[in-house]
Amino acid sequence: MQLIRTIVPALTLIAVTAGCSSSDGKSEQRLTEQRESYCTELGAWQKTRDAVGEETAESAGFDEVGAIVDDAFLAMEPLRDEAVGGGRTLGEATVAAMKSSDGEALGRVVKYCQDAGFEAQAG
16 A cells, blocks of 8 residues: 555656646747747738838838738737847837837847747848
8 A cells, every 4th residue: 555655646746747748848839839920920021111111101012011010919929028138028129120110129039030040131
């Protein structure tokens, strides 16, 4: 009986630990997918913004950029609290880059994507 009292908690601990490892793998995979989605949207925004260039604010090009900004913000949402340096979070840097044309913030989010293993072009 004593042997069973010793083995059961040990087996329970092993099962719980194995379950954690498995869910950690899924969490890591999900995080990678979220980062890839964000970086893809960031890249799409940069390409569209660059293509629009000097057009006037009333043009259809600016409407397209606005729609892509919305997509990028949605992709960023689950990652918003990740640090990107300079005391900024990914959410803060994304807003500053896309809404205020903050070059430093853009550099930080591009570096975030590069560090995560995804391509994004610099400013």
